[in-house]
Amino acid sequence: MKLLNKSLIYLSVSLFFIIGLWSVVFYFNILDEIKESVDEGLDNYKRQIVYQAQKDTSVLAKRKFDEGFFAIREISQSQALAVKDKYLDTLMYMQDADDESPELEPVRLLTTAFENNGHYYQLKIINPMVEEDDLVGELLRLALGLYLLLITVVILINNFVLQRLWQPFYSFLNQLKNYRIGSSKSFPEVNTKTKEFTDLQKAVNILLQQNIETYEQQKQFIGNSSHELQTPLAIATNKLELLIEKGNLQPDQAENIAELMSIIERMVRLNKSLLLLTKIENKQFLNNQIVSLNELVKQSLTDLGEIAEFKDIKINVFENAELTIEMDVSLANIIVSNLLRNAIFHNVSNGIVNVDISDDVIKVSNTGIESPLNTEKIFSRFYKTENDQSGTGLGLTIVKAICELYGFSVLYRFENGLHWFVIRFR
Numbered sequence: 001m002k003l004l005n006k007s008l009i010y011l012s013v014s015l016f017f018i019i020g021l022w023s024v025v026f027y028f029n030i031l032d033e034i035k036e037s038v039d040e041g042l043d044n045y046k047r048q049i050v051y052q053a054q055k056d057t058s059v060l061a062k063r064k065f066d067e068g069f070f071a072i073r074e075i076s077q078s079q080a081l082a083v084k085d086k087y088l089d090t091l092m093y094m095q096d097a098d099d100e101s102p103e104l105e106p107v108r109l110l111t112t113a114f115e116n117n118g119h120y121y122q123l124k125i126i127n128p129m130v131e132e133d134d135l136v137g138e139l140l141r142l143a144l145g146l147y148l149l150l151i152t153v154v155i156l157i158n159n160f161v162l163q164r165l166w167q168p169f170y171s172f173l174n175q176l177k178n179y180r181i182g183s184s185k186s187f188p189e190v191n192t193k194t195k196e197f198t199d200l201q202k203a204v205n206i207l208l209q210q211n212i213e214t215y216e217q218q219k220q221f222i223g224n225s226s227h228e229l230q231t232p233l234a235i236a237t238n239k240l241e242l243l244i245e246k247g248n249l250q251p252d253q254a255e256n257i258a259e260l261m262s263i264i265e266r267m268v269r270l271n272k273s274l275l276l277l278t279k280i281e282n283k284q285f286l287n288n289q290i291v292s293l294n295e296l297v298k299q300s301l302t303d304l305g306e307i308a309e310f311k312d313i314k315i316n317v318f319e320n321a322e323l324t325i326e327m328d329v330s331l332a333n334i335i336v337s338n339l340l341r342n343a344i345f346h347n348v349s350n351g352i353v354n355v356d357i358s359d360d361v362i363k364v365s366n367t368g369i370e371s372p373l374n375t376e377k378i379f380s381r382f383y384k385t386e387n388d389q390s391g392t393g394l395g396l397t398i399v400k401a402i403c404e405l406y407g408f409s410v411l412y413r414f415e416n417g418l419h420w421f422v423i424r425f426r
Contacts, residue, residue, distance in 0.1 A: 008158050015150050023143040030139070035108065038127050039087050042110040045070065045125050050114045053121075060121060065092065070125045075113065080120035083113035092126060105129075168192035172201065179208070181215050218278075230268070237264050293323040293362055296336040297355055303337070304344055312350045321359045325425045331402045338395045339364045339421055346419075354418070360426040365418040372414030379410070399423075 049070055053059045065071050075083075088109045093102035106129040113122050168190045175188035187208055190201045240257050243249065249257070301308075301315060308315055325332065343353045343366035351367035379400040399421075403410045409424045 007162075008154065011154055012151055015147060015154070019143050019147045019150070023139055026143075027139050034129070035087075035089075038108045038129065039110070042087070042108065042125050042127055043085075045127075046110065046112055046114075046123065049123060049125070050116070053114075053116050057116075060116065065124075065126060069127070070123060072121050072123055075120050075122045077120050080113040080115065080122070083111070083122065086111045089129070094128065165194075168194065168197050169200075172197065172204075176204065181208070181212055233264055233268050237261060240264075287328050288326050289329060290324055290326055291329055291332045293325060293332065293336065294319055294357055296333055297340070297357065297362075300333070300337045300340045301355075304340055308344050308353070311344065311347060313344055313347050313353055314351075315353045315355070317355045317357070319357050321357065323357050323359065323362060323425070327406055331405075335399050335402055335423065336362075338399050339423075342395055342421070343419075361422060361424050363420060363422045365420045367417065368419050370417060373412065373419065375412055378412050396421075 049059065049072075053072075060072050060074075062068055062070065062072055088111070090107060090109050091104045092107050094105040094107070107126045108129050110125045110127075111122070112125075113120060115121075172188055172190040178184075179188055187205045188201070190197045192198070240261050243257055244254060297317065301317070339362075340353070340355070343364050346368050347353065347366050348368060354363075354365045356363040356365075379396050381394060381397045400410055402408075403423060406425075411422050413420045413422070
């Protein structure tokens, strides 16, 4: 998830809780204001009723609320002196114009007492209140409307203002993604005066410079070590060949020399494989172009044809589509040749090799030992089966490293007596 979107989510959640808290506080404040206003109205009604009772004694005869919004009953002097103005929220049956029958409605009730011509009376006055559920619903709608308005404003600010603010960062990030040590000529740059971004550029460039120095040192070490290993191995091979050519060796001596030459040849192959694997892991092969896997399969089978004939191995190629991929040609050739070599060299006499090519997958299956290989170790370095110890144990490791370099998937399975290696390129 992008940083802009993540910040938008956090801001939206924060606004939701802030507005929710604001709605609760606002509700109780409004309710207090309404009650205070109603109480002032009740006090005003009280003064008017007392004044009217002094002029018209018929007012004192209203005993029930059915006859109006107040009720009066006579009480003793001691009871009147004990009465203090009391405001209370309660419910009373009332009938509005749109009601078919009386319904319980919230009212504000004032209970008080007054004296008139030596008599004492209890006075109760009611005033209808705004229904709380209506008030809550209205506040909820207002809060929701405010929330949606704020979120809309935040999204607009996020898309037009913050996105422009972060544009140098995303540009710098894209440059980093495309940067290749050993091939890119200049460091990524951020075109802004924002301090945080310029500091980021400086820190990244320092790290890149350190990586370049380490890369060059490693590259030089690999080249030197490869050369230093190849030279004595070649000298040893030449000297052994000269000994054999003299022809004055005993049979057992010639056999020992042949074994030594075989061991040296394995060391040469191992050295070349390790060098290649290191170069792949350091991403020194990235001369990408469009490659036809169909043509590479045909070329590799031509090169390996004599070995297949010698082992009486039948090779079947099923071209269901033309498979092309953008990658380094030499690495594409290594993938194909290593898979086919593995299928032929680790096969049995009169065995078969099947190559299936589709739009985005190449599958190589072959006969061999009649049990599955160790799926956890098959792509590990120097892994060999008990039946074969002659190889370097790096062929499938190199295939795995190339696939990881380009984001391809490679897997192994044993099915119907065949060993399957499947590479999915997309």
